[in-house]
Amino acid sequence: MSNSEDEVLLIFLEESREHLAGIEEDLLAVEEAGENIDQELVNRVFRAIHTVKGGSGFFALDKIKDLSHVMENVLDQIRKERLVPTSAVINALLEGSDLLRSMINNPDTMDSVDISLPIAKLEQVKQDASGGAGPAPAEEPEEQDLIPILNPDNQVVFEISPDEIQRAKKEEKGGNLLYLVEYDLIDDIERKNKNPWDVIKEALTLTYFIDSKVDFGAVGSLEGDVESMRIPFYVLLSTVMDKGLLSYFLGLPEGQIYSIQASDEAEEKSEEVAPTPIPTPVEEKAEEPSIVEPIAKELKEAKVSNMTQDSKKSEPTAKPSKPAAASSSPQPGGKQPVKGEGSVRVNLKVLDKLMTLAGELVLTRNQLLQSGSEENLQAMQAASQSVDHLTTELQDAIMATRMQSIGLVFNKFKRIVRDMSGNLGKSIALTLEGEDVELDRTIIEKIGDPLTHLVRNSVDHGIEMPDERIQAGKEARGHIHLKATHEAGFVVIDIIDDGKGLHLDRIKNKALQSGIVTQTELDEMSEKDIQLLIFKPGFSTAKEVTEISGRGVGMDVVRTNINDLGGIVDLESTPGEGTKMQIKLPLTLAILPSLMIKVQAARFAIPQANLLELVRITARDVKNRIETIGDAPVMRLRGELLPLVSMREVLGIQQGTWTDESGVVREDRRKNIADRRSPVAGQARDDSPEENKRRQNDRRHSPSSSVNIAVVLAGDMKLGLIVDQLLDSSEIVVKPLGVHLKRAKIYAGATIMGDGGVALILDMFGIRQYMKLDQVSLAEQTDLEQQRASSDGLKDRHELLIVENGDDEFFAIPLDLVLRIEKIQTADIQVTGGQKAIKYRGGSLGLFAIEDVAKVTPRSDSDIASIIVFKVANREVGILVKQVIDILQTNVEIDGMTHKQDGIFGSAVIDEKITLFLDLYGIVNHMAPQWVQTYREAESEATLKGKTILLVEDSKFFTTQISEFLIEAGYKVLTALDGNLGLEVVEKQGDDIDLIITDIEMPNMDGYEMVRTLRKNSRMKDLPIIAVTSVSGDRARDKGLKAGMDAYLIKLDREEILHHINGYLNHGRSWKK
């Protein structure tokens, strides 16, 4: 039979685990106290080890017994102040307790454990001390003569060293009287529904237990008398109690208790060993009857409790009940020990409370039943109120049985930090705060690993080597602070170190190397975003995987584990100053404070942990607050752009439906989250008659059409969840999902609502993954292009960069012309020979101010300005502006007359503000004509003057703009307003036309169709056709090239356009290919 099947052994092992759990912390405290021995502390450790030893003898766990015996000796020396608990001593003891624990945790493999080394170490430290403890007593004899303890039949039952006996007499609970107690295994133990471990514990509790033994040999042979065939279980103990008292408390006849007279000689001998008799309370007890009294009382209580055990027949595992356990249990005072998997110890008070509540619940049920049958509404209401009240209390009480203090987890870090810092040669002080904060035991059990990882990280990577710290002007000793606090139904655990902080550049490099992000993405990231990269899968900054912290487990695992617990991990780091990791955990996993929301008729729960805030955007505000980037709706929230996710989209509910009060699904006309009046671009205004009619009876005037948004945290990303309705917040009980729904990542579980309905619990991280919001910037790009490709063919859209120069004076620049936007210090601008310039990327960048050319309000003075970098005449130049306001897409009509002047080619009303369109080319041409001149000369050498170009373009503004520079370059220009007209011109004057420039988006017939039609005509096969558009995109370009266009250019990029015209006119359609 394997050990693990042995019930009593399991109990012993579990209790031993509990005893050992606290001693690590105590040993560390003993070490800290150094020579100022705290007797109580050492005693506590001693008792724990002693208890373990006590049981191990009976269970024949010899290795545990031997090891704990040696540890006990060392502890005894410390207690007697003969041994200073140096770190070598404590190391040996810690090692010993580690080994004890590992043997207790793995009883089946205990036999293979080698305990000789730790024992040798312990003996060594003991030896060292006795050798070097100054005028200390003569050397302890290596081998003491053992004193035989005989039973009445003169058989040797135990052999005890005189030292041990001496100790027993002085020990708390011990006394001068030594007894050999004989239990009959069957009559005195089995029949009393006890087990030997209970007996040992009883002895441990009431007296100083020395040893125990089941003597099978004593049974003798079958030859003997049957009556004498008893199986004695011997217990050797010391106490102050006389035989009668002991007999009473142990429930044994006096005849089974034998007084042992240890020889005086041995006593004297050992007295010599301890020449400085330490007056101990035990001795006083022995002499002071008044002190014996309370002990006796205590014992009586214990006795009573032992007798009541008889009633618990089915529960031989029941521990001695409260009075005994509370008053004299050897476990460290008050602290809840670590539990094994299956069982929980419940505070008796809590249990009593549960009992009371159960009773009250029964009463209330009766009331409820009665009032129900009597149809007494008033009584029913009263009863249901008290059910409400009782349930809350019951819930609290039951939760309390599951709560454990975080100190259980925290305390083990003392050892970890101590050992690790020792190994690394670092000096680190660990401080703890809020150890008494309680969490559900499931969480306590599972938070250990992630927390350990974070603490190890702090020790290993965070805190610097002492000399490094001194160089950095810090104290050589590093500090790690572990803190647990309550915060609005959550427990927040902070791991704060004063180390070197996160190394941003290293994170960047690493992230790039491992392909987690692209450079472009990195450039857009805030410092915090970059720091959070360490939580991405596949990320590890440690230069090499160290033995200590890098065990192949990354921070992503830490995050996953914490997320699994319904928690969130966050970090703050200041280079040079330290790092703070923050874990936010729910108090319990079973009950989740949540916000209920509604989408159509279905209710969902958003865990409070994920919820940041609720935003309601009124119908009127929609256009200002919600915008569209590409297809993706975003919301501006205090300057931050928040991606919006519609729950309807997540759930695949048709966007345009809603459920009215009667539950009928009706059609909603709203198709987009963003209002059509939002500053969205892209979406051309539909001027069809129905659309106009719709706009007139705009339902958005009704309050119900406002948008409800729950701002949630999904991993490290904030997003706005658009829901139909925000309901109450409530505490829900989490039910796991069935197997068939396990793969639906967007749900974390389900719950049953008060009305019996089911609500699914949303998993924010799952939703984020499901909606593929992981790489926002990339997704946005694709969306934008898709939109461009799909909505081509309607009207011109412009993608514009809006900048402010003078106060409240806005300018627009076609975004496609912009190479980069940079922020600069105005102090860095140098003026040489009237030309502004700034050092930029190793060269100098010519700068132009709008007010130098156009009559506009000059740029308001500020320390920081933005420059818009673009290319003119094959060189980069910058336009100086105060600041960049926005990037937007719009389809406004550009007015080429009203505000036209040098440097400004037109204006439009954007966002109700007059916005001037900057003529970048004109500004440069005006300020530095020689640049343009030189370039143009080079180009014009190749220009085939007098060639005819057909310009198909529906916008008057662009027709004027483009024809102007074409004519200026020396071409003849024909114009047509749309595709149809373009075809007509080709029909009539086809032979004269050398090249066609066409817009894409035109009424009647768009650019694609016109070109496709043209290409069908064999005469037009070789005619170069250049498409010009206000917005570019790869998809649109592909589509254009497929239709038969040769190039795809930006309308206002005159240089590129002219360059291409030259190229195609000189080399034909094959020029670029």
Add this chain to the structure above:
Amino acid sequence: MIEKNISEGVVTLVVKGNIVASMAKSLKEEMLPLLKEEFNEFTIDLDEVSSIDSSGVGVLIAAQNDLKKKNAQLTVINVSEPILKMFRIMRLDRHFNVHGKKD
């Protein structure tokens, strides 16, 4: 009452009744002569035993003590659940072979 089967060196004693007081004595007396003979296996069947007292256990232990001198081991079979549990708790199962009922 004790039934005795001996075949091919296998001794099996089937105890019919609880091993208390007088039964313990009969069991002892039954076993004493058998132990002096040659056998390969010595088995006690407790199928019909629902209770055993101190002297009963004492007899079993004493028998084991004697068997041990002959380098043999006592085997107890068809032990009912409560007795099995008691044997385990008292750790008697470390001293002789104990087998529960075969369902």
